[in-house]
Amino acid sequence: MNQTANAMTMPPDAQQAYANETAAPVRRALFDSLSSRLLATCLLALALSLAVVLTGIGYVFAHYPAEVFASEDIEGVAHRLAKSVQFDVQGRPMSLTITPDIQKFRSAFAQDTGYQVDDEFGNALLSSMPMIVSVPHEGDWMNTPRCRFESGGRIFYVETVPIPGARKPYFLQVVTSEAFDTALIRIKRGTMPKAVGISFLVAALVFGATMLVTLRRLVKPIRAVSQAAAGITPQNLTTRLSLQSIPSEMRPLVASFNDALARLEEGYLAQQTFLAAAAHELQTPLTLIRGEVELQPASPATHQILHDVDRMSRQVRQLLHLMEVSVLQSxxxxxxxxxxxxxxxxxxxxxxxxxxxxxxxxxxxxxxxxxxxxxxxxxxxxxxxxxxxxxxxxxxxxxxxxxxxxxxxxxxxxxxxxxxxxxxxxxxxxxxxxxxxxxxxxxxxxxxxxxxxxxxxxxxxxxxxxxxxxxxxxxx
CATH class of the missing domain: 3.30.565.10 (Histidine kinase-like ATPase, C-terminal domain)
Known part of the structure; x- marks a missing residue:
């Protein structure tokens, strides 16, 4: 056995030392703290939410026509091209500017995409070279943003948008084949898992960091209360835990703990009062007994009685000392x-x-x-x-x-x-x-x-x- 096995380890703060001395070691698990459990639960909920969203998007892509999803992208391209049309001095469309990304994309799908600028009578003033198909101009085509037609056994879609800033009504039409719309959606669907994965990783990092900071601020009052509770010993039972900044869910527990401390203090004070009173009550008769014995004629019995009285008096004094040193306020x-x-x-x-x-x-x-x-x-x-x-x-x-x-x-x-x-x-x-x-x-x-x-x-x-x-x- 170690020779210092009986050491009473005392940190600078005496109250904390008493708690450390009497507390049993606690084995901590990975998700032992409330913060780690909340963080893990929120991250799991985030992952499940993104999984549900990704599954829903995949289902929609698989069960709805491709042109429903491609039309929004093509409409955006049409408006961008319409804004880039340039006019000559007479106000006629002269050219349009194609951005490198659109030009690169169209080069890859030259047989499935095209554009042209028309006047109000459907006459083509500008067009891609070559235009993939002749666009019909029937009915109220100027006010029909998107329509479907068939040419040469293939299905095409045309997006019609007015050209802003023109002196006369001019329109830009973008033509795409059904095969192109399907390919566009496949490209999007192929890149979506990667985009969702990156989004989830970024969201998890930002969300996790935010949650850690938030949870630490939330549990800070609880940790303060725990440290205060650890410092409460029989020597300072008058201490009570503060309810300031404590979450409302934790207040009943803290209040109950304070009530328990009040009951313990009452019992401890009653014990200390009884000990002090008993010691004082014993001290007086022992003094009187010693005086009476000393007045008697000396004998071996008298010496033994005086020895026993002195021993009892010493025990009474020690009881008084023990009572006094056990109370921190002394x-x-x-x-x-x-x-x-x-x-x-x-x-x-x-x-x-x-x-x-x-x-x-x-x-x-x-x-x-x-x-x-x-x-x-x-x-x-x-x-x-x-x-x-x-x-x-x-x-x-x-x-x-x-x-x-x-x-x-x-x-x-x-x-x-x-x-x-x-x-x-x-x-x-x-x-x-x-x-x-x-x-x-x-x-x-x-x-x-x-x-x-x-x-x-x-x-x-x-x-x-x-x-x-x-x-x-x-x-x-």
Whole structure:
């Protein structure tokens, strides 16, 4: 077993430390967080939506005539060509400008596409060379944007649009074969999956980035509440979680948690009040009993009774100390001189050490070191550790107190603590099976509460000989 298995790990913040100490490790899955689940669900919905749209477009292309879809593109080309017609000084159409993309496309389909400029009587003034077919001008052809006719056993479509800016009515007609419309739709349908795939990739990236930022902002208040809840310990049950910025769906949960804290605080205060009252009520009769016994004639029984009364009084004092150090509001933190407190503790227990024929040796390696602590709590912490060391130190040995800028250590030369017992020595009322020293198992439990309140770290380890207790200060 590791010698430091009983270390009470303490980060700078004491409340967070208590939560970290008592919290069990949690295994995190890929979709364990609410944010990842929402993001995955939204991306899946986006993919399904695009798949449905793509399937619908494919179905429409497969079951509707090609000319229905090609007519919009051809109409757009016709309007572009009509705007490019140029006139001579008499206002007659002289030429038109064909863009390179249209020219390239028409060269590939020279036998299936053509255009011509007509006057109001259907006379062709300009035409592609050669024109693929003779366009009929029957009925109200000038006001019929698109019509269908047959020539030489082939089906053609003609798109008629007026030429803007002309002095007289002139019209541009674009002719395409049915085979050309079908080929145009096939080209579109072939490029559509790629276009949809690229669109989906871009949409997923933009959507994912947007959702991540949005979700982080949404869960930020929840994380703040979680961190605040993790810092709530028996020492500060008066803390309540804030409902500010919490989503309405989460407010009942936070409110219920606050109500549970209120009930816990009420029960904890009742327990602490009972403990304090019982200790105070016991202290007075014990003092009276000791006075009555001391007035009696000396006898072996009198000595044993006084010893038992002193032991009970010490236990009562420890109960009071335990009650006080367990409440964070009992501490008054300030900058104190570490060397001064160490010397006070050593002086306070010098007589007890002399009675046991044990030497207290102090080693102060940080003169003038100031630490932020409760002076009374630090005094009790060092006194309990030193008393524990004196209780197990053999006669003629030395108990050493060593202090530097980052820690305080107390070491004795006794038999040492069994490594199997190290995980339990800071538990309340715990005593080793072979422990014959006086006490009720509260001294080290009090030490634990004090270091928790200060955000420090207390480590106990077996040495050769004896036991070493080390208090490490927080880095904050």
């Amino acid at each position: 501490y008054e933190f300030s900058q104190i001189d570490l060397e001064h407190v160490v010397r006070d503790v050593a002086t306070h227990l010098a007589r007890s050490a002399a009675a046991r024929r044990v030497t207290i040796e102090t080693s102060l390696r940080a003169p003038g070191k100031q630490i932020r602590a409760d002076e009374g709590g630090l005094f009790i912490l060092l006194k309990n550790l030193l008393e524990n060391a004196l209780a197990f130190a053999p006669r003629g040995s030395t108990v050493a107190i060593m202090a530097d800028a980052s820690s305080i250590s107390v070491r004795d030369e006794g038999p040492g603590i069994d490594e199997a017992h190290l995980p339990f020595i800071f538990s309340r009322f715990w005593r080793a099976p072979d422990n014959r020293a006086e006490g009720c198992g509260l001294g080290l439990a009090i030490c634990k509460e004090i270091v928790l309140a200060h955000g420090w770290q207390l480590v106990a380890e077996r040495t050769t000989p004896g036991t070493l207790f080390t208090i490490r200060f927080s880095k904050a």
